[in-house]
Amino acid sequence: MKWSEVCIHTTNEAIEPISNILHESGASGLVIEDPLDLVKQHDNKFGEIYELDSSEYPEEGVYIKAYLPMNSFLSETVEQIKLTINSLKLYDIDIGNNHVSLSEIDEEEWATAWKKYYKPVKISKRITITPTWEDYSPVSSDEIIIELDPGMAFGTGTHPTTVLSVQALEQYLNKDDLVIDVGSGSGVLSIASVLLGAQEVHAYDLDDVAVESTRVNANLNKLGNQIIAKQNNLLDQVNLKANIIVSNILAEIIVQFVGDAWDNLEQNGLFITSGIILNKKQLVKDKLEQQGFKIIQVNEMEEWISIVAKKVL
Template sequence: MSISWLQITATTHRTAIAEAVFEQFGAEAITELDAGSELTVEMSPNSTPAFERARMLGLFTQGTLAEPIIAALHEALGDDVIVDTQTLENEDWASRWLAEHPPIRFGERLWVAPHNAPVEAGDNAIVMRLDPGLAFGTGTHPTTRLCLGWLAEADLAGRRVVDYGCGSGILAIAAVLLGAREVVAVDIDEQALQATRENAAHNGVADRIITPAMSDITGGPFDIVLANILAKPLISLAPTLTELTLPGGALVMAGLLTRQIEDVRSAYEPAFIFDAPDIEDDWARLSARKADA
């Protein structure tokens, strides 16, 4: 039997609020696209895309009622939102996603692209191939872009990395492609771990990415700890992530809003020395170096 999906599109200036509404109603995938005629698809070093007005696409499972989600969007955003709904078959969704997601560049060398998309890049380019899946994470979301931007500029050669809350595995795969010796990728969702394993295999790095249960992380502490989750889990996980990070090692956190920066940072100080936050739209990335013991 063919599976259908409910896609709700919210066109707004305040994308973080629209995303929060989609998350509240259990969206299986959320994608941000420029509402203009062209997508911002390339990132040069130390720059991020800036959408004046964006389309937030929320994908929901068959049978989800659209009316409560639409009402919540209008309540949260008022006149600053236009809402459209569509029903998509599996094939329609995948085809549309591929058409709307050209390759994205991070830094000088790293590209993220669908499997069938041509990439016009130099000989030293590193191309990660990802297609849509329910454990979503394909480089289109600001928090993912912020983390990929950090990885693209970091020295990862020979480093051991933890991707805590790996989703589709995009950060873990990028780290290995950029030179990391090994990545431990963990998530509370078994579907995310399966997506990570499949995506790692498709990119030829399955032998350097392991996916244990969160309770079975071994071999730490690590040179780099990545955590692209949400502010509250980041705060509650401070003892765990601190323990996983080597003295002098790097901690990279995303998934928090700008108003949550101080709360998250204070949970890790004085064990970590923080860089200035990097911000895109209402989202922030915090990077820090663990103080030497």
């Protein structure tokens, strides 16, 4: 089978929403080429990626590459992708250059080429994420290994927003906590929660492909019985009392369900939010405080923000 590689030249801010658009359009094997990965200095080595080729990266902005089967619907699919990306401007999201290009690629090349981007990555003091095809041995007795199959490419744990989320979970999660993961994607935050001691995680995502990806990765890590993945729009109709709600989505989406998060938390429960670009920090903080949350921690990594808020009556 022939595949078409769709390459979108855009901004770091637009990575998450454009990735979702591509997944919803049936794309597979997502790759993000960010030139900042070539020069960034990691103070604590968390999230560091190695073996990168500078010739494959843009001088500015980022490349998002995904793969679509070459069929009679390809041109219509690409046009719909372009229209949906343009609509992100309505949400005040900078889409930058927004140049979209297509190139043909053989199935065998597609099936293996993108794997070179995924290596074992230590993302917190205790947690290392490794793709299933990489051999990796723990370097310390308390190291936690998460195996992921990023074939559906809903996040591999290396993006700053995921790193910030995992670090917050590692700091605040207590043994036997009940956790809700809103916008579960690949399931990395759900898996991390259980491995850090959560009794059970309820994982929700609107995209049924993401829900299946969460289930697949939960089973890869032998946690299928503790991670309950369901298709759902944010926290609509959810009625639980969690100790922690974690959500790594866009700021514009987070503010839509702050009230539902409050209703689904125990007293003194924590709402861990990430996926927030720096210039949207105040938007989320204001919404959380209006609801009654007390902001207890704000962390920053490479222009991205995570906020930990406590439900205090």
